[in-house]
Amino acid sequence: MKSRGALMIRANELLQRLRRMLSVRIYEEGIWQTKGRAIQEHSPLTAGGLKVALVTSGSFPPREGLGTHVFSLAKYLNAKGCDVTIFVRTGGFRRPSMETYESIRVTRIPSSSIPAISSFIFAVILTTIFRRKELDIIHYHSPLVIPARRTGSEKRPKVISTIHSTMVADTKFIEPISLHAKLNKLMGYFLSPLMERLLIKGSDKIISVSEGVAEELRNFYHVRQDKISTIVNAIDLEVFKGRGNRREGFILYLGRLGYRKGLPELFDAIVRYQRAGGQRHFVFGGDGPLSELLKRRISEQFVPDTVSWLGSLDTEGVADALASAEFLIMPSTYETGPRVVLEAMASGTPVIATKVGLVKDIDPEAYIPINDHTSSSIFDALQAASALSPQEYMKLSLRSECLAEGFSSENIYAKVLDHYRE
Numbered sequence: 001m002k003s004r005g006a007l008m009i010r011a012n013e014l015l016q017r018l019r020r021m022l023s024v025r026i027y028e029e030g031i032w033q034t035k036g037r038a039i040q041e042h043s044p045l046t047a048g049g050l051k052v053a054l055v056t057s058g059s060f061p062p063r064e065g066l067g068t069h070v071f072s073l074a075k076y077l078n079a080k081g082c083d084v085t086i087f088v089r090t091g092g093f094r095r096p097s098m099e100t101y102e103s104i105r106v107t108r109i110p111s112s113s114i115p116a117i118s119s120f121i122f123a124v125i126l127t128t129i130f131r132r133k134e135l136d137i138i139h140y141h142s143p144l145v146i147p148a149r150r151t152g153s154e155k156r157p158k159v160i161s162t163i164h165s166t167m168v169a170d171t172k173f174i175e176p177i178s179l180h181a182k183l184n185k186l187m188g189y190f191l192s193p194l195m196e197r198l199l200i201k202g203s204d205k206i207i208s209v210s211e212g213v214a215e216e217l218r219n220f221y222h223v224r225q226d227k228i229s230t231i232v233n234a235i236d237l238e239v240f241k242g243r244g245n246r247r248e249g250f251i252l253y254l255g256r257l258g259y260r261k262g263l264p265e266l267f268d269a270i271v272r273y274q275r276a277g278g279q280r281h282f283v284f285g286g287d288g289p290l291s292e293l294l295k296r297r298i299s300e301q302f303v304p305d306t307v308s309w310l311g312s313l314d315t316e317g318v319a320d321a322l323a324s325a326e327f328l329i330m331p332s333t334y335e336t337g338p339r340v341v342l343e344a345m346a347s348g349t350p351v352i353a354t355k356v357g358l359v360k361d362i363d364p365e366a367y368i369p370i371n372d373h374t375s376s377s378i379f380d381a382l383q384a385a386s387a388l389s390p391q392e393y394m395k396l397s398l399r400s401e402c403l404a405e406g407f408s409s410e411n412i413y414a415k416v417l418d419h420y421r422e
């Protein structure tokens with residue numbers, strides 16, 4: 001433990017030096033001074049309402065579940081009279097940029113393109129910003145976020161951290177199919193626990209997005225039960241409901257094209273399904289580190305015109321794809337959500353999924369289960385979905401829609417706001 005402490009001290013010294021080299025300073029009057037050029041910062045302080053900083057390492061504008069969750073929460077809080085700014089990490093050593101995105105202030109903090117290093121730089125710069133801001137709430141969203149250092153001022157903001165996944169568990173399920181994957185696994189084993197301990201220690205309250213994540217926090221980090229609340233991710237029902245039944249007979253995978261998503265096994269199952277005479281078309285939407293590998297497999301292994309590629313989709317594109325699909329398939333080996341399962345259910349689109357993350361807590365009658373993480377089990381689930389009668393399909397669709405009602409943003413985000421006010 002002493003060696004880790006010494007490493008942290010040394011890392012902070014190095015990052016302070018890097019910050020000075022970048023000439024990034026924040027003055028009391030709210031001016032960024034970068035490479036001799038001044039940029040006026042959007043101050044998150046206005047009269048009335050809670051002053052909230054939402055901090056995330058996710059992409060922005062949102063292209064995946066974490067970013068969508070943070071942005072949706074920001075819009076809800078803004079509508080409730082809170083004064084909200086999103087602070088998001090970006091790669092490279094560019095100037096900080098400030099903008100307004102759909103009425104929400106967003107401050108982009110440049111750090112580094114190397115994930116571990118960028119997390120420490122991000123924390124150093126946030127410490128400087130938050131030291132000069134009167135904030136009521138700082139709300140971090142993991143993974144790969146380190147909290148800003150707490151100041152000795154009389155009034156300290158309340159610090160809440162939402163743990164969307166523990167990297168200890170997440171990286172354990174990464175398939176070691178490339179050097180990038182192996183490096184991620186090593187980081188999850190050696191470095192991520194250090195960052196997550198810092199986040200937990202620096203938080204007044206921890207929110208887990210599923211009971212599975214809460215269990216990981218208790219088992220891996222021995223977090224007290226009274227410090228953890230489980231609040232699942234919310235969905236905007238108005239976006240996904242009422243688009244009409246436009247089912248086009250295809251099975252949709254929608255999400256990050258990355259590790260621990262069960263994609264190699266899914267591709268093997270599709271090959272077997274087609275050889276067995278399966279008639280369903282498969283559509284893939286999303287982006288990620290496995291995109292090029294999967295595209296090659298599509299061109300080399302699949303019957304022409306039986307698999308399509310949508311690429312990355314915005315919220316409207318996701319809603320349209322879910323409304324058109326006959327099924328959503330999610331064969332992940334590890335998840336803490338996924339949010340897209342709830343979005344599919346709100347669309348009335350039946351789900352084929354492994355029992356991981358939030359799915360473990362869902363009524364087993366509301367989806368078609370994939371019993372384990374093998375291609376054989378995925379194949380069996382595809383066969384079961386294809387064999388549903390129209391009446392069985394409609395029953396499953398209606399059950400999915402009813403279940404999704406409990407995950408509305410109004411219901412879920414109200415619980416987050418209650419934690420702010422405690």
